[in-house]
Ligand code: SF4
């Protein structure tokens with residue numbers, strides 16, 4: 001495949017799991033990666049296992065096809081993800097892996113082990129130099145940088161902050177370390193909600209900067225010492241740590257694109273991106289609720305260009321009723337900001353050629 005080319009296998013409007021499995025197998029059969037994984041390279045397969053109650057995440061049976069394909073090309077695949085900043089089933093490696101197991105991502109079902117990319121609590125990271133317009137370096141989950149190659153399987157949805165959550169978001173937010181996520185998300189430091197704080201002192205113990213002290217019988221953050229790493233948010237079991245997710249959508253999208261560049265910049269010709277345009281919902285799979293698709297299923301895309309595949313995603317979703325997935329979900333947000341910025345930093349190209357597989 002050459003950059004800018006996007007393979008496409010159509011699905012029926014309410015596709016079955018069997019049809020999706022057949023479609024991804026057909027797409028993978030048509031991918032040409034010369035000398036792919038010829039030295040038993042370790043291939044990270046980035047997935048999203050869906051939060052509790054979510055049932056529209058990409059099924060293990062679909063991921064299994066990618067695992068098989070990687071093995072057939074000589075690679076050693078492992079499933080991977082990072083911890084979330086928010087409370088939920090995926091806030092650290094232990095609950096994340098148990099949750100992944102409960103959602104069917106077992107070795108027996110998928111054929112590859114699950115290795116957290118950012119360690120036990122999301123702080124295993126590496127600083128990667130990039131020629132960004134905002135950052136000169138970004139913090140990426142360590143095992144992603146360690147892996148030889150990457151296959152990112154993304155489920156396009158709307159998103160309450162970035163408008164569109166697809167390949168660029170799956171890379172930039174999904175594979176940044178906790179601190180990397182914080183840099184994208186929050187322009188301010190966390191605060192302690194004193195009415196919820198029980199002074200259990202766990203955050204005081206965990207804060208790497210000794211930025212949390214006891215004051216008036218509650219935990220208190222000294223802003224000058226805080227680096228915004230998010231550890232206190234992760235360890236507090238009482239929802240007493242709060243962030244201002246106040247960075248505007250455009251800023252967040254640009255920061256996301258620059259982190260995506262950090263994920264792939266040292267993997268030239270070693271990345272493949274797959275977008276599964278099925279069960280597309282207003283919000284992403286991080287929300288712990290059942291959601292209904294807001295547009296009919298379209299198909300499965302594959303490309304070596306993360307910008308081209310997201311542009312194709314917007315364009316194909318626009319064909320249904322004239323409104324793309326991002327704008328249909330959040331009309332006031334402009335999801336093209338991430339694509340324009342990604343193109344400006346040479347993450348990929350918005351100009352692409354769609355090659356449909358019959
Ligand atoms: S971990 Fe939460 S409840 Fe415990 S002291 Fe810190 S803010 Fe308070």
Ligand code: SF4
Nearest residue numbers: 207226227229230232
């Ligand atoms: S964000 Fe990190 S540095 Fe800041 S108070 Fe919380 S644990 Fe400490």
